[in-house]
Amino acid sequence: xxRRPFLWFIVAAALVxxxxxxxxxxxxxxxxxxxxxxxIILASNLNLMIGYAGYVNFGNIxxxxxxxxxxxxxxxxxxxxxxxxxxxxxxxxxxxxxxFGLGILRLRGAFFALATIGVNQAIQQLVVNFEPWGGATGIxxxxxxxxxxxxxxxxxWTTYLMIVAVTTASLLASYAIRHSKFGLGLLAIGQNxxxxxxxxxxxxxxKAMVYSASAFLPAVAxxxxxxxxxxxxxxxxxxxxxxxxxxxxxxxxxSGTILGPALGAFLYEELRxxxxxxxxxxxxxLVIAGALLLLIVQFVPGGLLGWxxxxxxRTRRWLE
Amino acid sequence: xxxxxxxxxxxxxxxxxxxxxxxxxxxxxxxxxxxxxxxxAGKSTxxxxxxxxxxxxxxxxxxxxxxxxxxxxxxxxxxxxxxAHQIVQPLGGxxxxxNCTVGACFGRQGLGLVPAREVAREVVDMIGLGDxxxxxxxxLTTAGKKRLELARALSARPRLLLLDExxxxxxxxxxxxxxxxxxxxxxxxxxxxxxxHIMRAVMSLSDRIVVLNLGSKLAEGSPQQVADxxxxxxxYLGDSKLLSVxxxxx
Amino acid sequence: MIGILASVIDGILIGAxxxxxxxxxxxxxxxxxxxxxxHGAIVVVGMFVLYMLVSALGLPxxxxxxxxxxxxxxIGIGLYWIGVHRMIGRPELMSLLSTFxxxxxxxxxxxxxxxxxxxxxxxxxxSVSWRGYTFTGTHITAAALAVVIAxxxxxxxxxxxxxxxxxxxATNREAAELCGIPTTQVLAMAFGLGxxxxxxxxxxxxxxxxFTVLSGEAYQxxxxxxxxxxxxxxxxxxxxxxxxxxxxEGLATPFMPVSWIxxxxxxxxxxxxxxFPRGIFSFTKA
Numbered sequence: 005x006x007r008r009p010f011l012w013f014i015v016a017a018a019l020v021x022x023x024x025x026x027x028x029x030x031x032x033x034x035x036x037x038x039x040x041x042x043x044i045i046l047a048s049n050l051n052l053m054i055g056y057a058g059y060v061n062f063g064n065i066x067x068x069x070x071x072x073x074x075x076x077x078x079x080x081x082x083x084x085x086x087x088x089x090x091x092x093x094x095x096x097x098x099x100x101x102x103x104f105g106l107g108i109l110r111l112r113g114a115f116f117a118l119a120t121i122g123v124n125q126a127i128q129q130l131v132v133n134f135e136p137w138g139g140a141t142g143i144x145x146x147x148x149x150x151x152x153x154x155x156x157x158x159x160x161w162t163t164y165l166m167i168v169a170v171t172t173a174s175l176l177a178s179y180a181i182r183h184s185k186f187g188l189g190l191l192a193i194g195q196n197x198x199x200x201x202x203x204x205x206x207x208x209x210x211k212a213m214v215y216s217a218s219a220f221l222p223a224v225a226x227x228x229x230x231x232x233x234x235x236x237x238x239x240x241x242x243x244x245x246x247x248x249x250x251x252x253x254x255x256x257x258x259s260g261t262i263l264g265p266a267l268g269a270f271l272y273e274e275l276r277x278x279x280x281x282x283x284x285x286x287x288x289x290l291v292i293a294g295a296l297l298l299l300i301v302q303f304v305p306g307g308l309l310g311w312x313x314x315x316x317x318r319t320r321r322w323l324e
Numbered sequence: 325x326x327x328x329x330x331x332x333x334x335x336x337x338x339x340x341x342x343x344x345x346x347x348x349x350x351x352x353x354x355x356x357x358x359x360x361x362x363x364x365a366g367k368s369t370x371x372x373x374x375x376x377x378x379x380x381x382x383x384x385x386x387x388x389x390x391x392x393x394x395x396x397x398x399x400x401x402x403x404x405x406x407x408a409h410q411i412v413q414p415l416g417g418x419x420x421x422x423n424c425t426v427g428a429c430f431g432r433q434g435l436g437l438v439p440a441r442e443v444a445r446e447v448v449d450m451i452g453l454g455d456x457x458x459x460x461x462x463x464l465t466t467a468g469k470k471r472l473e474l475a476r477a478l479s480a481r482p483r484l485l486l487l488d489e490x491x492x493x494x495x496x497x498x499x500x501x502x503x504x505x506x507x508x509x510x511x512x513x514x515x516x517x518x519x520x521h522i523m524r525a526v527m528s529l530s531d532r533i534v535v536l537n538l539g540s541k542l543a544e545g546s547p548q549q550v551a552d553x554x555x556x557x558x559x560y561l562g563d564s565k566l567l568s569v570x571x572x573x574x
Numbered sequence: 575m576i577g578i579l580a581s582v583i584d585g586i587l588i589g590a591x592x593x594x595x596x597x598x599x600x601x602x603x604x605x606x607x608x609x610x611x612x613h614g615a616i617v618v619v620g621m622f623v624l625y626m627l628v629s630a631l632g633l634p635x636x637x638x639x640x641x642x643x644x645x646x647x648x649i650g651i652g653l654y655w656i657g658v659h660r661m662i663g664r665p666e667l668m669s670l671l672s673t674f675x676x677x678x679x680x681x682x683x684x685x686x687x688x689x690x691x692x693x694x695x696x697x698x699x700x701s702v703s704w705r706g707y708t709f710t711g712t713h714i715t716a717a718a719l720a721v722v723i724a725x726x727x728x729x730x731x732x733x734x735x736x737x738x739x740x741x742x743x744a745t746n747r748e749a750a751e752l753c754g755i756p757t758t759q760v761l762a763m764a765f766g767l768g769x770x771x772x773x774x775x776x777x778x779x780x781x782x783x784x785f786t787v788l789s790g791e792a793y794q795x796x797x798x799x800x801x802x803x804x805x806x807x808x809x810x811x812x813x814x815x816x817x818x819x820x821x822x823e824g825l826a827t828p829f830m831p832v833s834w835i836x837x838x839x840x841x842x843x844x845x846x847x848x849x850f851p852r853g854i855f856s857f858t859k860a
Contacts, residue, residue, distance in 0.1 A: 060667050107848055113666045114609045118798055119847045125795065126840035133833055185429050185437045192426045195415035202375060202409075204401030204430030204480060244791070248674060255671065260417075287686040294678025301672045302660050 010262075010324060011179060018172040022165055031160075038164050038232075040273040041171045045225045046246070047253040047265035048174040052218040054251065055260030056187060057211060058194030059109075060117040063124030064222070064250055069241030070097045071223025072230035073131065076143045079231060081136075085152050087166070090227030097223035098216045105215035109208065112197070121244070128242035142237030149231075163232040167225060171266075174221045178262045181217070182324070190214055194260070245290075252297045258309030262324045267308060328353050328515050329405075329484055334373055334383030334393075335539075336366075343369040345539040346383070351484060356506075356516040358530030358547070360523075362559070365536040367519045368410060371486050374517075375407050376400040388483065404432035406482035408473040410489040410519070416462030420453050421445065423461050423472055424479040431480020444479050451475040451505060467498045474502075478509065485509065487518040491525055503529065527551065535559075580707040582824045587709070587717040589820015591778050593813035594720040595793060596800035597727065598771030600812045603801070605744040605764040606662060611673040612653065614794030615680035616769050619649065620776025621785045622688065628695050635697040635781055639719060642777045643770045650769025654762045662761065684787040694784040716778040723774060724813050727767070731809070740764050772797075792836075799843040802850070 021041070025034035046068060053061045074093035078084040084092075108119045132140050153159035181187040189210050192200035201207045230236040249272065257268025272293075279289050304311050313320050329351040336344040343366045351357045359367050373380045376395020385393045392400050406427070415423050424444035428435050435443060448457050451471050456464075461472055470490055477485055487506070491499050503525055510516055520526040526533065527547045535543040535556050543553045550556055595617055602610045610616075623642050627633040633641075657676045661669035699711025731737035742750040743760045751757045779785070779793065796819060804815030819839075826838055 054667075058665075058667070060670060108844065111847055114670055115847055117667070117670055118609065118802075119844050121795070122798070122840045122843040122847070126837055126844065129833070129836045129840065133831075133837070183437075185440075188422065188426055188429055188437065191418060191422075192415050192430075195417050196413055198377075198397075199409070199413035199415060200426070201397040202377070202401060202407055202413075203426050203476065204398045204434075205426065206398045206430075208396075248678070251671065251674075288682060290682030290685065291679050292682075294675045294680075294682055296675075297678065298657055298672060298675035301668055301675060302657075305668065 010322065011176065014172065014175045014179070018168060018175075021171075022168040025164070026161065034160075034164055036273075036277060038167055040270050041167050042225055042229055043250065043253060043269035043273050044171050044266045045167075045174045046222055046250040047257070047269040048171075048178050049218040049220075049222050050250050051178065051254050051259055051261075051265040052181060052190070052214050054254050055258075055265070056181070056190040056194055057214050058197075059113075059211070059215075060251065061120045061215075061218070062117050062244070062247055062251070063120035063122075064218070065242060065244065065247035066120075066124040066127050067097050067101065067219040067222040068226035068229075068246075069131075069236075069238075069243075070100070070127065071226030072236045072241050073137055073143070073226075074223075075227025076145065076230055076236050077137060079149055080143055080145060086149075086163075086228070086231045090166075090224045090231070093227040094220045094224035098220040101219035102212055102216035105212035106208065109211040109215060124242055124244060124247065128238050131242070132238045138237075140238060142235060142241075145231065145234040149234075160232060163228050167228050167232075170221055170225050170228065175262065175266060177217070177221065178265075179324070181214075182262055186210065186213070191260075249293060252293055252300075255297060255300050255305075255307055258307030258311075258313075261307075261309040261313075264307055264309040271308075326353050327351070328388060329374070329517070330386045331370075331374065332384045332386070334370075334380040334385065336369055336373055336378070336380050342539050344373065344380070347536070347539070347541055348383075349534050349541070349544070351515050351517050354510070354513055354515055355531045356510055356518060356529055358526040358533040359517060359519045359536060360521075360526055360533060360550075361536030361542070366539040367536055368488060369539075370536070371407065371488055371517075371519065374400070375405055375486060398430065401431060401480060402434065404480075404483040405486065406431060406477035406480040406484075407486040408470075408477045408488060408490050410492065412466075412469040412473050414461035414464065414469050414472055416460065418461055419458050420461055420464070420472060420475075421448060421457040423476050424448055427476040427479030428481070431482065433481050440479075443481065447475050447479045450508070451478070452501070467494055470494060470498075470502070471505075474505065478514075482514060484515045484517065487516060487520075489519055489521060491520060491522050499525065577707075578825070578828055580709070581827050582821060584709060584713060585820040585822070585824020585827075586817050587713040587820070588782070588823070589817040590717040590720040590813070591775055591782075591816070592793075592796050592800050592819050593804075593816020594723060594778070595772055595775035596797040596804065596812040596816055597724060597809045598768040598773075598775065599797045600801045600804065600806055601727075601771065601809055602765055602768035603806050604808065605740060605768075606658070606761050607666070608658060608661065608669040608673065608765075609666070610765075610768065610772075611670055611794075612657075612676040612680060613772050613797055614790030614792075615677045615684070616646070616649070616772040616790075617776035617779070617793045617797075618684060618785070618787060618790040619680065620646065620773035620778075621780035621789065622684065622693075622787075623773070624777045624780045625693050625695050628697075635695065636715070636719070638777050639774055642774045643723075646770030646773030647766040649773070650766035651762050653769060654765040658765060659758070659762070681787060681790070688787050690786050690788055692784045692786050693780075695780055697781045710782070712781045716782055719778060720775070721813075723771070724809075727771070727809060730767075736763070740767075795843070796839065799839055799846070802843060802846045 025037055050064045053059045071093040074096055075089040078089035079086055111119055131137055147156055150156045150159040153162050189205040192205050193207055197207055253268040253272045254265045256272055258264030327350045331349045333346045333348055334344060335346055361367055372378055374385055376397045379394035387403055392403055421444050424447055425440045428440035428443040448454050451474055453471055453475060474490060491502055506529055530547055533547055533550045534541060535550055537559045542559055543550055543556050599610055599613050602608055620642050624638045627638040628635055653676055657672045661672045697712050699715055701708045701711045739755045739760050742755055743757050747757050800812055800815040800819050803818055804811030826835055
């Protein structure tokens, strides 16, 4: 698999992404890139559901938020190091998703999409009422928590690199799944679930597996991100809006492709950064995102990459 | 000949309609069994029961000694039963080759991706889609989609193939081609259970025929026996002129 | 005991309004197989129409109800052509995303205009007292209006030619088209009707409770719970589902902290989706 130039391209791009702000020592750039990286993780993993299996998960942010909570809880209450804490968060959320997936994935299409909204909101409300996690006020980190990473300043750089690593892992996972039997089964489900089942694709198991797989890296990223922020609260951890924006990103770049969602996330984040700084637009961020989604869905449902593929079919082979 | 598939007394009711009523039938190794009957006789329902799309209300289905009653469909497929649908169900966004690769990956042999692709390529060539393996399934013609249904089912390397009106909607030349293909499949050792409306084709292809009416078995036997059965003539053929066509197999 | 009875009755009153909102959602679903994710935003439009008419123009509060029905119908037809028409017959996911995009635009415009701070419209209605318990006049009026509007919808759907056309399109669009029914216009009209129902329920809710631009989300989720209880695509079931939800809320309130109510609702929602995908109250096939 390492003979494929596409993989080297991903790794090279990730290295540039990781090292550019480091060598220029540009903290502002790092923060903007970090946010984009988090969005790439969310979009890329959401794409496993939307683009591959054809299931819209409106509540995808619940993985990110729960991962963040578990990680911060382990760091503050049990004094774990952030890396095992984030990984544990990822594993726990992934296992939870597997259990949950077996239930709600019995629902098809729109019913599933509705249920995911319900799941996100229910978990947010549960956390609001859950005192060990600080209820509505959430969990705060004290500065001591950054000690193991060499102090707060150094910790910011370290978490940045770790998040870029998770981003790279997300893209590689997207690639690996796309080129596996598992991925082929998912694509079949996405095209026509009944036909896939008659062809022998074990649909319930595959759906639960991809739901669980799409939970792992976002949950790890949630741990790292909220560790870096030093605070997590229910409203920011389970923000339905972010969930929806992740869908916009996937659609913008091209659902079902490997690079598309990452491209969409990056572009969307840059666009938003621009709109936020431009005075007259800052109020209309939501309107613009909505209008963008509307235009994509109606006129270019394949997104940027889908459009390129349609315009120049040969690009399908190397631009995945 | 030994029995490959044994259907014992299966029934299925939808609301007020008894779609299948205590039906039993057997498909032997290497044979083509035709399943005929007037519209609404429950033929497609029988297929849906066999490959586990829905569970029967009663009765059992045994395939190569294994009880497969009630599915789920993917488990039945794994056992070695593949199906070509009456209403074609291509995975439209995937290429012809990928469609067949799905069949090979998740069918009886459960191959890995690379060997599955090879099997798919072979089958695609044999079925006559070899000139357009990279075409998206959605952009095939109707005849092409019918062939793809069949190719995809065959890629699974099944022991039993369920063919649901694969000839419907084809023009005479295409029909000839398809009949030839079905012969080829049988010669490769795959047993076939086929639903078909085109009498000439059923009569010439089938080793035995089961006639279904209102969900239960009306008659069973060789094509000639069935065609001579007066009950079949009144219930199904109705018009004796149709019979004269049936009596002269091509 | 009487205390519980009082909160149950109040729950039923509010539930009737939930049912009205859900009817808008379920009508659209039943006719064109589109789950309207702009539903919540439209409920909010209804709230702010009340606010504008009462505060800015000085209209009597219930005068806003007929205005909102007409306005909602017009807005609905507009939204249909902007965001829904091209989605008809395409995969469900596309119409979900498209109506969600409409939702974002509406909420975004609303936030820019009114910010997210709470608004309140003072409506004076005499309360009804009974054995020492008072039932708020606005709740009783809102429930009564909801039932009246639901009755009018029933008459429209089952006793007019237009209603017949709508039901024909819902059952089989192609066959309806072959019978000479202008299906596109019927779809646009059904969407308009659904939006009008959602909007007017927002107006009624705003006579009872304070609201913000973001209130829609909560009511949208309630509508989902109701439609799932009542069976998607089943307007009569929606009213019953609404009353059931109101009843549950009313029953739960005395026994648990308010912050737990949403958990019960969402839990119920997910549970009903999985356990009763056709709804509890769906006696008839949608």
